[in-house]
Amino acid sequence: MEIYEELVARGLIAQVTDENEIRELVNNGKATFYIGFDPTADSLHVGHFMALCLMKRLQMAGNRPIALIGGGTAMIGDPSGRTDMRSMMTRETIEHNCECFKKQMSRFIDFGEGKAMMVNNADWLLNLNYVDFIRDIGACFSVNNMLRAECFKQRMEKGLSFLEFNYMPMQSYDFYYLFQHYGCNMQFGGNDQWSNMLGGTELIRKKLGKDAHCMTITLLTDSQGNKMGKTAGNAVWLDPNKTSPYEFYQYWRNVDDADVMKCVRMLTFLPLEQINEMDTWKDAKINEAKEILAFELTKMVHGEEEAAKAQSAAKALFVGGGDADMPTTRIPADKLTDGQIGILNLMVACGLASSNKEARRLVEQGGVFVNDEKVPAASYAVTEAVLKDGVKIRKGKKVFHKAVLA
The missing domain is CATH 3.10.290.10 (RNA-binding S4 domain)
Known part of the structure; x- marks a missing residue:
C-alpha cells in the first residue's frame, strides 16, 4: 500500500485541495511539507501526537518535513476554537519553548543534514514592515470571506480583536514564504485550521499564478486531537518531568473503549493487517488492545525500557502488587x-x-x-x-x- 492510501486507511485525512497531485507527490517522496506548532508551553502534549506521527510516516516514505514553530504568530494568538483572547507571551518565553519543542520532536523526526528542518516564523514575521505587508499581502484577502470563516464566526459574538484578525493573513504568509524560500509545496494541519490554511494556498496562487503547485491537507485532529490533549483537566505532556512515563502509559491504558482502536490505527506504526485483526476483538480483549496502544506510544516517546517499566508497574498495581514507578x-x-x-x-x-x-x-x-x-x-x-x-x-x-x- 502506498503512503497516501495508508493515511486514508488509517483515518487521518479530513479534507484536501488537489487530491490527485497530492497523492502523486506523497507516494513518490516529492513532497516538502510543513506543519505548524504554536509554542504556547515548554512541552508538546498528546494533542500534538497525530501531527508528529504523520511527519514521521511521511519522512519514512521519502518526503521532507518542515516543523514550523510559530514564534511570530504566537505573539498574536490563533483565535480558532477560542472564546476568549489568548494571553500574551514574551519573546524570551517563546524562544525557550521553541528549544524545548525541537528536543522532543527529534524523537520522531530526523533533523540530519538534508532531511527535516525546523524553522521559526519569527525570523520573517517580526521583521515585516506593516504598511508594506498590508499593501502587498492584505490586498489579497477579502474581509467578507474572512468573516465567513469558522475560526472568526465563533468569536464574533464575544468580540474579535483586530490583533487576532491579523492571524489568518500572517499564517497564510508563512506558506507563501516557505514556498518561495524552501520549496515547500504542501501544508498539513488540523481540520479546524481549514480556513486559515486555504488562505495560504490562495495567497500563493494569487501572487505567483494559478499554476503554482501548492496544496493543503487537513487531518482529523480538531476533535480527536483536542480530546487527546486533555484528561481530567490536565494536559498530558511529552516531557517526562511534567508527565512521568508511568502516567503517560496509564493515560493511554485508560482511553475509552470506543476510542482505543481509532487511536491504535491513527497513532501506532503497527501493520494495518494486525490492526484490522485487532478491530475484531471484544470484551476482555479490548484491555489487551489498550495495553498494546499504551506500550507502543510510551516506547515512541520515552523509549522501550521506560515503556516496559511503566507496563510492569501498571500490571503490578492492577493485581495489588508493588508501587515501583508510581507517580x-x-x-x-x-x-x-x-x-x-x-x-x-x-x-x-x-x-x-x-x-x-x-x-x-x-x-x-x-x-x-x-x-x-x-x-x-x-x-x-x-x-x-x-x-x-x-x-x-x-x-x-x-x-x-x-x-x-x-
Whole structure:
C-alpha cells in the first residue's frame, strides 16, 4: 500500500485541495511539507501526537518535513476554537519553548543534514514592515470571506480583536514564504485550521499564478486531537518531568473503549493487517488492545525500557502488587498541621483534584482510597508517621499516586 492510501486507511485525512497531485507527490517522496506548532508551553502534549506521527510516516516514505514553530504568530494568538483572547507571551518565553519543542520532536523526526528542518516564523514575521505587508499581502484577502470563516464566526459574538484578525493573513504568509524560500509545496494541519490554511494556498496562487503547485491537507485532529490533549483537566505532556512515563502509559491504558482502536490505527506504526485483526476483538480483549496502544506510544516517546517499566508497574498495581514507578509527590513538612494533613489538602497537593471542593466530592462518592482502605469522610487525615513511610492513594479504579514526607 502506498503512503497516501495508508493515511486514508488509517483515518487521518479530513479534507484536501488537489487530491490527485497530492497523492502523486506523497507516494513518490516529492513532497516538502510543513506543519505548524504554536509554542504556547515548554512541552508538546498528546494533542500534538497525530501531527508528529504523520511527519514521521511521511519522512519514512521519502518526503521532507518542515516543523514550523510559530514564534511570530504566537505573539498574536490563533483565535480558532477560542472564546476568549489568548494571553500574551514574551519573546524570551517563546524562544525557550521553541528549544524545548525541537528536543522532543527529534524523537520522531530526523533533523540530519538534508532531511527535516525546523524553522521559526519569527525570523520573517517580526521583521515585516506593516504598511508594506498590508499593501502587498492584505490586498489579497477579502474581509467578507474572512468573516465567513469558522475560526472568526465563533468569536464574533464575544468580540474579535483586530490583533487576532491579523492571524489568518500572517499564517497564510508563512506558506507563501516557505514556498518561495524552501520549496515547500504542501501544508498539513488540523481540520479546524481549514480556513486559515486555504488562505495560504490562495495567497500563493494569487501572487505567483494559478499554476503554482501548492496544496493543503487537513487531518482529523480538531476533535480527536483536542480530546487527546486533555484528561481530567490536565494536559498530558511529552516531557517526562511534567508527565512521568508511568502516567503517560496509564493515560493511554485508560482511553475509552470506543476510542482505543481509532487511536491504535491513527497513532501506532503497527501493520494495518494486525490492526484490522485487532478491530475484531471484544470484551476482555479490548484491555489487551489498550495495553498494546499504551506500550507502543510510551516506547515512541520515552523509549522501550521506560515503556516496559511503566507496563510492569501498571500490571503490578492492577493485581495489588508493588508501587515501583508510581507517580510520587513529596509533601513538605510545612504542609502539615498538628502532625497531620487532611485528605482533601493531600489530594490537591498530589494533583489528584483541582480543588478541595472537587476532592470532597470524590471522597463523598466513595472513590478515594488510602493504602487500599476507603476514605470514610472528608475529615480524614494522614499522620506524619504514616506519611514518612509513604502512602498509596487511589482515585477511582485506575488512578494511583504515592505521597511521602519530604
